[in-house]
Every structure is written in C-alpha cells, then in structure tokens.
Amino acid sequence: MGEIALSQVKKSFGGVSIIQGIDLTIADGEFVVFVGPSGCGKSTLLRLIAGLEDASSGTIAIDGRDATRLPPARRGLAMVFQSYALYPHMSVRKNIAFPLRMAGVPKAEQERKVEAAAKILNLVPYLDRRPGQLSGGQRQRVAIGRAIVREPAAFLFDEPLSNLDAALRVSMRQEISELHQTLKTTMIYVTHDQVEAMTMADKIVVLNAGRIEQVGSPIDLYRSPVNLFVAGFIGSPKMNFIEGAEAARHGAHTLGIRPEHIAVAEGGPWKGVVGISEHLGSDTFLKVEVAGVGTVNVRAGGEVALRYGDAVALAPQADKFHRFDATGKAL
Amino acid sequence: MATQASRITGRLMLSPAVILLLLWMIVPLAMTIYFSLLRFNLLMPGTEAFAGFENYQYFFTDPSFWPALANTLTLLLGVLAITVVGGIGLAVLLDQPMWGQGIVRILVIAPFFVMPSVSALVWKNMLMNPVNGLFAALARGLGLTPVDFFADVPLASIIVIVAWQWLPFATLILLTAMQSLDQEQMEAAEMDGAGWFWRFLHLTLPHLTRAITVVVLIQTIFLLSVFAEILVTTNGGPGTASTTLTFLVYMQSMLQFDVGLGSAGGIVAVILANIVAVFLMRMIGKNLEG
Numbered sequence: 001m002g003e004i005a006l007s008q009v010k011k012s013f014g015g016v017s018i019i020q021g022i023d024l025t026i027a028d029g030e031f032v033v034f035v036g037p038s039g040c041g042k043s044t045l046l047r048l049i050a051g052l053e054d055a056s057s058g059t060i061a062i063d064g065r066d067a068t069r070l071p072p073a074r075r076g077l078a079m080v081f082q083s084y085a086l087y088p089h090m091s092v093r094k095n096i097a098f099p100l101r102m103a104g105v106p107k108a109e110q111e112r113k114v115e116a117a118a119k120i121l122n123l124v125p126y127l128d129r130r131p132g133q134l135s136g137g138q139r140q141r142v143a144i145g146r147a148i149v150r151e152p153a154a155f156l157f158d159e160p161l162s163n164l165d166a167a168l169r170v171s172m173r174q175e176i177s178e179l180h181q182t183l184k185t186t187m188i189y190v191t192h193d194q195v196e197a198m199t200m201a202d203k204i205v206v207l208n209a210g211r212i213e214q215v216g217s218p219i220d221l222y223r224s225p226v227n228l229f230v231a232g233f234i235g236s237p238k239m240n241f242i243e244g245a246e247a248a249r250h251g252a253h254t255l256g257i258r259p260e261h262i263a264v265a266e267g268g269p270w271k272g273v274v275g276i277s278e279h280l281g282s283d284t285f286l287k288v289e290v291a292g293v294g295t296v297n298v299r300a301g302g303e304v305a306l307r308y309g310d311a312v313a314l315a316p317q318a319d320k321f322h323r324f325d326a327t328g329k330a331l
Numbered sequence: 332m333a334t335q336a337s338r339i340t341g342r343l344m345l346s347p348a349v350i351l352l353l354l355w356m357i358v359p360l361a362m363t364i365y366f367s368l369l370r371f372n373l374l375m376p377g378t379e380a381f382a383g384f385e386n387y388q389y390f391f392t393d394p395s396f397w398p399a400l401a402n403t404l405t406l407l408l409g410v411l412a413i414t415v416v417g418g419i420g421l422a423v424l425l426d427q428p429m430w431g432q433g434i435v436r437i438l439v440i441a442p443f444f445v446m447p448s449v450s451a452l453v454w455k456n457m458l459m460n461p462v463n464g465l466f467a468a469l470a471r472g473l474g475l476t477p478v479d480f481f482a483d484v485p486l487a488s489i490i491v492i493v494a495w496q497w498l499p500f501a502t503l504i505l506l507t508a509m510q511s512l513d514q515e516q517m518e519a520a521e522m523d524g525a526g527w528f529w530r531f532l533h534l535t536l537p538h539l540t541r542a543i544t545v546v547v548l549i550q551t552i553f554l555l556s557v558f559a560e561i562l563v564t565t566n567g568g569p570g571t572a573s574t575t576l577t578f579l580v581y582m583q584s585m586l587q588f589d590v591g592l593g594s595a596g597g598i599v600a601v602i603l604a605n606i607v608a609v610f611l612m613r614m615i616g617k618n619l620e621g
Contacts, residue, residue: 052518073524085519089537098533099523146523 001063002153002186003028004049009058011044018044020210021058026154026188026203031180034190035197035233036207042190043158045207049188050156051075062153073102078147079156082163084139086131086146092118093127096145103150117145120182137168144179154186161196173200194234198222206230228328231256237285237297239322246293252323252331259285259299261320264306268315272296274306288312360601367594374588386595390583398571399579400603406490406575407554407607411547413494418501418546419539423531425502426509436506443499451563454492455481485565485573492560497553501546508542509535544618548611555604576600 004026011019018041026032034042047053049060051072059068067075078099086095093114100110118124121141131139140160147155157176161169177200180187191197197204198218206213206221206229214221214230225231231239239256247255262270264286272290279302286298286306298314306312323331370382390396425436442450458465459480467477480488512535520530558577561567567574567582574582580600584593 050522052521072518072522077522079519079522081515081519083513083515085513085515087516087520087534087537090533098520098525102524102529146519150523 001028002026003063004154004186004188005061005064006049007059007061009045009048009060010056011041011048011053012056018210019048022212024205024212024215026186028186029184031177031187031189031200031202032205033197033201033203034188034205034207035192035194036213037233038192040207041210042192042207046079046156046158046188046190050077050079052079076153077156078150078152078154079158080140080143080147080160082159084131084143084163086139086142088131091128091130092123092134092142092145095131095142096123096149099146099150113149114145117149120148120179121145136164137172140164140172141175144176148179148183152185154188157187157189159190159192161191162193169196176200195236198234204234206233208233224330225256225322226330228254228256228324231322231324231330237299240296242293242296244292244294247323250321250323253326254324254328256322256324257296257316257320259297261317262296262298263315263317264298264300264304264312265315266313268313270296270314270316272312272314274308274310274312277304277306277308286312288314290314363594363597366590367598369591371591371594372589382591386591387599389592390595390599393579393583395571395574395579395582399574399576402486402571402573403555403575403577403603405486406493406557407551409487409490410494410497410554411550413490414497414501414550415543415546417494417498418505419536419543421498421502422505422509422539423535425506439502440499442496443503445496447496447557447559448563450496451492451560454488454495455564459488481565482569485569489557489560489564489573492564493554493557496560497550500550504546505539505542508539512538540618544615547615551607551611552604555600555607576603 006022006024009019009022010017022045034045036042044053048055051067051070055068059066061067062075062077087098090098096114096117097110100113105113114127115124118127121144123138123141123145126134126138126142131142134142143160160176161172164172173196176187176189180200189196189200201218203215204218204221205215208229214226218234221230221234225234228241232241235258237259239258240262242255242257243253247253270288270290270293272288272293275287275289275295277287278285282302284300284302284304284306286300286304288296288298290296296314300306325331367386368381368383369379370385371379421439425432425439429435445453456463461467461477461479461482464477466480470477478484516534517530520534525533556577557575558581561573561575561578562581565573567578576596577600580593580596583589583596
C-alpha cells in the first residue's frame with residue numbers, strides 16, 4: 001500500500017515561504033510526476049514527503065496514518081537521489097543490502113533480496129564492484145536497487161536522470177516506467193523536464209512558486225491547461241501565445257495555439273515570412289513572422305522545403321485554440 | 332614535456348633547487364655519520380681518533396637506551412591515540428551548526444600557535460604544579476591529595492601536554508575532511524534507517540580514513556623529535572622515566588659532551604624513524620592512493 005495525502009502542507013525557510021499550502025492525494029500504485037521550473041519547490045515538496053525536511057504546518061498522511069512528525073526511516077518510503085548518494089566505500093552488494101542490514105534482516109534473506117534486485121536491474125556482474133568503478137547509468141540502477149529491496153510503500157525520485165547523457169536518459173526513463181509496471185508501487189518523481197513528465201506519469205502535478213498550478217493526466221494537461229503557465233510549460237515546442245487584435249477577435253486576452261496545430265497551407269488566413277527553420281528529418285520547426293499576429297512557431301512535416309525569407313500561409317486549426325483572460329486563466 | 336630540448340631545459344632549471352636540497356640533507360647526515368665513528372669528546376679537544384663502531388656499541392648498551400626507546404614509542408602511540416580519537420570527536424562537534432561557530436573554531440585551533448616550550452611551562456607551573464597548579468587546587472577542593480604529576484606520572488604528563496598541542500592540528504584536518512562529506516549520502520542513510528551511530532560508523536569514519544592517515548603520518552614525523560616539552564618539564568627524569576631517544580642524544584652530546592656517542596645515537600634515531608615510517612606506509616599508506 002502506498003497512498004499519500006498532503007493537506008495544507010506549508011514550508012518556509014527563515015521567513016521565505018517555499019511551499020504555500022499544498023493539498024494533494026496520491027493513490028496507491030500511481031506514478032506521479034512533480035514538474036516545474038527550478039526553484040518552484042518541487043524538490044522541497046518531495047523532501048517533505050520523505051521526512052528530510054519538517055513541514056512548517058499541515059499534515060502528511062501515508063496510508064491514512066499521520067506521518068508528519070515521523071522520522072524518515074519510519075515512513076516506509078525509499079528515495080533515489082540526484083547524485084545517487086551511493087556509499088562509496090561499500091561494494092554494490094553492500095550498498096543494496098544496507099537498508100536491510102539496518103532493518104536487522106537475517107543474512108540469508110538479505111542475500112536473496114539483493115540477488116533478486118540485481119537480477120531485475122541487470123546488476124549481477126557488478127555486485128562486487130565499488131560505486132566508483134561503475135558508469136552513471138549503473139550507479140543509477142544501484143541507487144534504485146537500494147530502494148527496491150526495502151519494498152517501500154512508495155518510491156521517491158529526485159531528478160534521478162539529470163546527471164545522465166541524453167541517450168541514457170531515454171533508456172533509463174523506460175526502465176523506470178517498466179519497473180513501475182512490474183512493481184505496481186506508488187512512485188513520486190521530481191523533474192524539471194516536461195518530456196519525462198509527459199512520458200512517464202499517470203498524473204502530473206505542475207508546480208510554480210510553491211503552489212500547484214494544475215493536477216491531471218499528461219493528456220489532460222496537454223489538451224486543457226487551466227492557465228498560461230501550464231499551457232506554456234507542457235508541450236514541446238512551446239505553445240504560441242498571441243495577444244492583441246488577433247486574440248480579441250477570438251474573444252480572449254491571450255490566444256494560445258500549439259505549433260503542431262498550425263498547418264502550412266495555401267490560402268491559410270495567416271500570411272507571413274519564414275525566419276529560422278530547423279530541419280530535424282521527421283519534423284521541421286519554422287519560425288514565421290505573421291503580420292498582425294507576431295512570431296509564430298510552426299511544426300511542419302519533415303519534407304517541407306521552405307527557406308529563410310520565403311512567403312508562407314498558415315492555417316491554424318480553429319478547434320485547437322486555447323483562450324486565456326487577462327489574469328492568465330483559461331476561458 | 333614534449334621535446335628533448337624542453338626536457339633538458341626542465342632538468343637544468345630544476346637542478347639548482349634539487350642540488351641545494353640534497354646538500355642540505357647530505358652534509359649534516361654525512362658529518363653526523365663521520366662524528367659517530369670518532370672518539371670525540373668536547374672536554375678533551377685534540378684527542379679525536381677513529382673509533383669504528385665503538386660509539387654504537389656504547390649507545391646500545393647504555394642502560395638508558397631501552398627505556399628511551401620504549402618511552403619514545405609510548406609517547407608516539409599515546410599522543411596519536413589521544414589526538415586521533417579526540418580530533419574526530421571535536422571535528423564531529425564543530426561540524427554541527429551552532430552559534431559562534433567561527434570564534435569556537437579559532438579557540439580550538441589556538442593551542443597549535445603556542446610555542447612548545449611556552450605551553451610546557453604553562454602546563455608545568457599553572458596546571459600541573461602540585462602546590463600552585465589548578466589541578467592541585469581542584470583536587471584539594473574535592474578533598475583529595477594533589478598529584479605531583481611530573482614526579483609520579485612523568486611520561487603520561489608529557490603525553491597529555493604534547494597531545495594538547497597536536498589536538499588542534501588533528502581537529503583542523505579532520506574537520507576539513509568532514510565538511511566534504513556528501514550530505515545526500517547522509518540523508519540516504521537516514522532514509523535507509525541508519526541511526527546516528529551507524530551513519531558515523533559506515534559513512535563518516537570511512538570518509539575520514541584518508542584524513543586520519545595524513546594526521547598519523549605528519550604527527551609521527553614531529554612526535555619522534557619531541558624535545559622542548561621534556562627539557563622544560565622533567566628533564567628526562569625522574570631517572571629515565573621520561574627520557575626519549577631524542578632527549579638521550581641531547582644528554583650524551585650536550586651534558587656529557589660526548590659528541591661521538593651523541594652522533595651515534597642520532598644515527599640510531601634516524602634509522603628508527605625510517606623503520607617506523609616504513610611500517611606506517613605499509614599499514615596505512617594505501618589509504619592515500621586513489
């Protein structure tokens with residue numbers, strides 16, 4: 001079981017309020033991603049759940065039991081740190097067995113559990129090495145191994161992939177997702193990378209300046225962001241925001257349209273001139289200067305042969321417009 | 332260095348320094364070895380004559396030799412034990428965030444800046460004196476008989492004084508090492524259910540091994556030559572109770588004016604220091620690798 005409920009959780013450091021009243025329920029077995037720009041409080045929130053920081057006020061309940069004042073070890077959670085935080089002078093085997101050893105688990109059972117975890121994570125050949133002799137991805141797996149042997153109520157990941165290179169990040173991302181499918185344990189995952197959030201999460205929590213902006217499934221957040229912040233943060237490349245006359249024509253203060261919902265089409269209503277174009281093979285990202293609208297990013301097909309300075313007509317999909325009022329709320 | 336020319340230039344540039352250092356070491360060593368082979372007494376000038384290994388024979392059969400060797404090693408091990416254990420303890424305490432941290436740290440380092448002879452005098456006259464000393468006053472206040480430290484436990488008293496001087500050094504080195512301990516590791520261990528003691532045993536202590544090695548090696552070099560503290564307090568006595576090899580060499584060459592015997596003792600001390608160094612490097616030197 002791993003249901004976690006936060007109610008009115010607040011945290012301030014010396015008068016500076018970092019977390020400003022968070023209410024959130026995480027269901028058992030859910031994969032929840034906290035995402036937001038740096039400094040938004042997402043790591044602090046995770047550390048509050050872990051018990052590494054004390055909440056200034058509010059309650060944290062794990063499986064219906066108030067855990068606000070419990071020390072980290074007694075919350076039954078396991079955490080994977082950004083720097084992996086492996087114990088450098090212990091072998092991989094001892095690293096993974098450490099939480100079991102601290103819990104007083106008999107030697108034979110420790111051995112069995114370490115072997116099992118190593119098998120899941122493909123670490124068997126490395127069990128007798130030191131962390132210093134492993135690559136980044138292997139260290140990451142050891143850190144995960146150390147977490148899974150405890151059979152925790154929930155896993156907490158604090159930006160676990162940010163020290164890995166791009167290719168490894170993609171494969172580790174998939175491994176973690178697969179692990180979640182196998183273990184069916186609650187996972188809370190902190191990242192600033194919205195691609196990780198979109199690909200892994202059952203539920204995304206978008207944080208900004210210590211507040212929750214929106215909670216929902218990746219596709220909900222993509223389809224119907226509640227405000228400008230979420231609209232701009234979720235989705236890559238970023239949503240276009242248009243203000244002024246064109247927005248007013250649609251009855252909004254700010255008009256949002258994603259680059260993938262604009263087509264390059266003869267006779268489209270927006271006439272413009274192509275600026276920078278980035279050819280990725282599968283896609284082409286165009287920056288188009290549209291008269292009366294502004295600079296618009298467009299995702300076109302890979303074979304589009306437009307060059308700098310070419311005239312182009314754009315056709316936005318009318319049903320994909322997002323309309324926001326002057327305060328940034330979705331209409 | 333890439334080319335033949337630059338290698339040669341490099342060696343040329345280095346050679347004055349290397350030659351100077353070599354002479355600096357070799358000349359006194361050679362002279363000591365030379366003197367140790369002479370019958371050379373300052374009271375009888377002009378009677379110097381080659382004596383072979385006679386001086387060494389006299390030095391080894393001197394009734395003070397074995398006690399002096401034992402005292403040297405006791406002093407070394409005693410001070411090392413106190414400073415390493417105490418240094419770790421102080422480093423752990425000073426690493427905690429607290430009010431007035433800067434001042435406290437400076438106070439802890441202070442004894443290191445006091446000259447050995449001065450600190451020995453302070454200990455002798457103000458703290459350990461059986462009549463006027465602070466410890467004697469405390470003992471009397473508790474209704475106990477004051478201890479005459481330098482008469483009853485001379486070597487232990489000197490160990491305490493020397494340890495007091497070297498504790499700041501150990502603390503400083505260990506504290507610096509402590510500060511480089513990764514906090515995320517500590518937090519990970521905390522989540523893994525390791526209490527304070529286990530975190531200390533499994534994370535802090537292994538992290539400190541290299542620093543402890545440095546402390547032990549550097550202190551050993553200096554502790555083998557402790558002299559001022561003995562001269563100021565006990566003069567090697569009572570009897571030979573606090574005579575170390577260094578002090579024995581001093582007594583023979585400067586009190587008995589027997590330069591030949593003193594030189595032989597000096598060479599023995601050099602050899603002993605090298606033996607200790609080899610042992611130390613064998614035992615703990617591997618901590619410095621990697």
